[in-house]
Amino acid sequence: MTAVRWVGVLGCVALGGYAATILLRDPTLHSSIPWMLAWFAGALLLHDLVLFPLYAAADRALALLPATRVPLVNHVRLPLLGAGLTLLVYLPGIIRQGEPVVLGASGLDQGPFLARWLWLVLAMTAVSALVWAVRVTRRSAADG
Amino acid sequence: MLTGIRRRVRAALPSGPMRIRWRSPIRGPWLTSVLGFVLLCALPVVIVTGLLDWVAYGSGAIPSDVAGLHLPRFDWPTRPAWLFRLTQGLHVGLGIVLVPVVLAKLWSVIPKLFARPDRNLLKLAERATLVLLVGGILFEIVTGLLNIQYDYVFGFSFYAAHYVGAWVFIAGFVLHVALKLPTMVRGLRSRSFRNELRTPLAETRPEPPGELVAPEPDPATMSRRGALAVVGGGSLLLAALTVGQTVDSLRPTALLLPRGRTAPGDFPVNRTFAASGIDAQAVGGVWRLGLGNVRFTRDELLALPQHTAALPIACVEGWSIQQTWTGVRLRDLAALAGTPAPTGALVRSVEDGPFARASLTAGQVLHPDSLLALRVNGADLTPDHGYPARVIVPALPGVHCTKWVRTIEFAA
Numbered sequence: 001m002t003a004v005r006w007v008g009v010l011g012c013v014a015l016g017g018y019a020a021t022i023l024l025r026d027p028t029l030h031s032s033i034p035w036m037l038a039w040f041a042g043a044l045l046l047h048d049l050v051l052f053p054l055y056a057a058a059d060r061a062l063a064l065l066p067a068t069r070v071p072l073v074n075h076v077r078l079p080l081l082g083a084g085l086t087l088l089v090y091l092p093g094i095i096r097q098g099e100p101v102v103l104g105a106s107g108l109d110q111g112p113f114l115a116r117w118l119w120l121v122l123a124m125t126a127v128s129a130l131v132w133a134v135r136v137t138r139r140s141a142a143d144g
Numbered sequence: 145m146l147t148g149i150r151r152r153v154r155a156a157l158p159s160g161p162m163r164i165r166w167r168s169p170i171r172g173p174w175l176t177s178v179l180g181f182v183l184l185c186a187l188p189v190v191i192v193t194g195l196l197d198w199v200a201y202g203s204g205a206i207p208s209d210v211a212g213l214h215l216p217r218f219d220w221p222t223r224p225a226w227l228f229r230l231t232q233g234l235h236v237g238l239g240i241v242l243v244p245v246v247l248a249k250l251w252s253v254i255p256k257l258f259a260r261p262d263r264n265l266l267k268l269a270e271r272a273t274l275v276l277l278v279g280g281i282l283f284e285i286v287t288g289l290l291n292i293q294y295d296y297v298f299g300f301s302f303y304a305a306h307y308v309g310a311w312v313f314i315a316g317f318v319l320h321v322a323l324k325l326p327t328m329v330r331g332l333r334s335r336s337f338r339n340e341l342r343t344p345l346a347e348t349r350p351e352p353p354g355e356l357v358a359p360e361p362d363p364a365t366m367s368r369r370g371a372l373a374v375v376g377g378g379s380l381l382l383a384a385l386t387v388g389q390t391v392d393s394l395r396p397t398a399l400l401l402p403r404g405r406t407a408p409g410d411f412p413v414n415r416t417f418a419a420s421g422i423d424a425q426a427v428g429g430v431w432r433l434g435l436g437n438v439r440f441t442r443d444e445l446l447a448l449p450q451h452t453a454a455l456p457i458a459c460v461e462g463w464s465i466q467q468t469w470t471g472v473r474l475r476d477l478a479a480l481a482g483t484p485a486p487t488g489a490l491v492r493s494v495e496d497g498p499f500a501r502a503s504l505t506a507g508q509v510l511h512p513d514s515l516l517a518l519r520v521n522g523a524d525l526t527p528d529h530g531y532p533a534r535v536i537v538p539a540l541p542g543v544h545c546t547k548w549v550r551t552i553e554f555a556a
Contacts (some may be wrong), residue, residue: 005323009269012319016276018211019311023304025209032300039298040309040497043282044275047250048257060167062365073365078374085378086385089243089289090400098295102320106412107292108405108527116399 055084069139075132079124086117146335166255169361170368172351174340177331178372184321185327188243191317193235194310197460200228200541203503206303210245213311222511223460225538226350226466229458233390236462238385244378246281255356266402270323280313293355293402304395324406340368389463403463408424410526414459414542417527424527427494430534433516434551435481445518448472448480452514459542469536471517474509478554486510486554491535496547498528502544508537509554516549 023029023036027060058080092098093113116144192215198205200220221227262268284306291302298305334351348364348454351357366374388398398404406412432439458464478486491510493500508514514537518525523529531549537545 002232004268005270007239008264008319008322009273012273012276012315015315016280016312018215019308019315022210022213022308022311025211026207026304028305030198031206032304035298035300036305036308038519039286039300040279040283040312041307043286044163047278047282048254051173052251052254071365074370078377081374081378082381083190085244085381089240089382090293090385092290092295092297092401097297098290098293101294101296102402104416105414106145106402106405107416107418108402110402112405113400120399131555137420 008058068136070132072132075128079128082124083121086120090117113123164258165360167356167362168358169350169364170366170371171255171352172357173327173355174351175250175332175368175371176249176333177328177334178250178337178357178482179245179375180324180328182245183242183249184261186238186245187317190235190239190242191310191314193238194232194306194519196231197228197235197501198307198540198542200231201544202505204544206301207307209374210307219505219507220539222507222514222538222540225455225513226458227539229390229456229464229539230543231240232458232460233462234290235392236292237383237386239285241379241383243285243289243373245384246285248375248432250278253356255358259438270319273316273319273339275316276312277316280309280316282521283309284313294461308456310322340372343367343369345370359470360373374396386462389461401463403461410528411465411487412457413528415499417531417548420493420497420548422494422548427532431494433533433549435477436553438481442518446531447470447517449476450518451512451515453515453536454539455513455515455536457536457542457545464542468521469513469515469517470522471533471536472520473512474504474514474516474535474537474552475512477516478509481552483554483556485556488555490553490555491546491549491552492551493546494550499543500546502546504535504537504544505541508540511538516552 029067059077062073062077065076087094090113093102093110094117096114098109099110102108195215198210198213199217201219204215219379225464249487250379253407262271273537287298287302287306290296291306345367348367350361353359384397385399388394388396388399389401389403395405395406403412432441433445449472450470452468452470454466454468456466457465474489475484475486478484478489486509487506489504491502491504504514515535516533517530517536520529525534533549534547535545535549
């Protein structure tokens with residue numbers, strides 16, 4: 001079994017390494033290799049050592065919310081998650097990065113995206129607050 | 145002095161292995177296995193559709209020399225016409241929808257990142273291959289998301305990087321599945337999925353002590369079903385904000401993507417006339433279509449038998465749209481050029497640049513709906529859509545549907 005697992009590990013590393021040789025076959029790509037490696041490592045380090053600690057800390061901070069009869073925690077957590085997720089995925093448009101290329105490709109700018117994202121965040125926050133208010137009212141009625 | 149600093153640093157560090165108190169009461173093998181199962185089902189679709197994209201590019205595939213790391217080459221079909229629309233829409237759309245699942249899966253196993261390294265060399269080596277798995281998928285997500293939003297901040301070739309990154313990820317993924325499949329099956333069987341869906345927050349308890357399970361968890365603020373709903377909800381949110389790229393009637397719902405926007409009365413392009421750098425005169429009255437020794441003015445082309453076909457334009461960025469094109473069949477042009485049974489064609493644009501030429505296969509030239517389009521939706525092409533003439537071929541990636549066509553060489 002150990003031998004089979006070693007074969008698996010070596011096969012995995014061999015395939016990954018062999019794939020990297022695609023970059024060596026095209027001389028025009030050689031100067032990009034350090035940058036690609038940097039982005040590969042950067043994606044990993046940014047997720048593990050920046051994004052994860054940040055969102056974990058933000059989640060810990062939710063413990064500071066005042067105690068309410070219907071807990072606030074998920075009503076704050078969910079809009080925050082939605083805002084963070086959409087910001088991460090659609091970041092280039094929101095911060096207007098790469099606009100000349102967007103313009104050349106589509107003929108349109110990135111003007112509306114920041115406002116649209118803010119409206120989306122506002123909508124998610126409002127829905128979450130509304131649901132919380134409804135739950136508080138129903139809890140009060142039930143206790144009443 | 146150095147010894148003093150070292151002593152102080154050592155005093156500041158926790159004694160023994162780094163200890164982090166993991167607090168989540170729902171982290172555990174069952175939750176990880178459910179997320180893993182979703183990825184195991186969906187990621188192969190993203191992988192295969194991505195590799196198919198390389199095949200769809202035909203002889204113009206980038207990177208061109210992939211050292212044999214590709215699906216078997218075959219002539220990309222022209223039927224159904226929506227084939228590339230489907231494969232590339234799935235690749236990009238599903239790739240985006242899986243982002244919350246990937247992030248949740250990484251969250252669910254993150255205590256292992258900070259666990260003390262094993263002394264067993266094999267286990268250490270297996271752990272090291274996670275760099276290919278996790279680095280690979282994060283690299284693919286980041287480069288893919290930037291590319292579909294035309295943000296080339298990374299400065300290297302997207303095609304080469306995304307293709308090589310894919311194979312690095314595949315290497316890590318295959319090994320990870322082989323090693324962890326039994327663990328996943330055990331995890332899925334450890335609790336009843338149906339019971340979890342019926343378990344509210346008040347009854348949510350940690351999984352039995354074991355790997356990933358926090359020994360001293362905080363009280364639950366979310367049930368397992370709630371956590372799955374949050375991940376699924378995140379995926380649904382991204383799906384709702386992305387599907388408009390591909391579904392014509394839902395276009396404006398792609399609120400935050402470049403392809404949710406269109407100029408009034410127009411449909412999207414992937415390269416404007418202004419960006420092509422073409423001199424307006426070159427596509428004006430002096431323009432001629434060259435077919436070997438034969439040359440045509442635009443009016444002469446319009447006098448030839450015209451054919452109309454509803455065909456999609458589908459791009460590597462995952463967006464697509466169907467329009468009604470009118471023009472001369474490529475096979476009619478081939479016959480006029482003296483090659484009624486061509487083995488392929490090379491189309492060149494008035495534009496200069498990497499995508500200003502495209503090779504077509506015999507099947508792509510001979511399909512009855514393959515056109516040198518002169519008109520779209522009943523009106524002359526606009527400069528942005530390729531006036532005086534552009535190629536449109538069923539299921540051909542949009543980038544190879546050359547605009548501002550100058551010559552077509554049919555191979556005998």
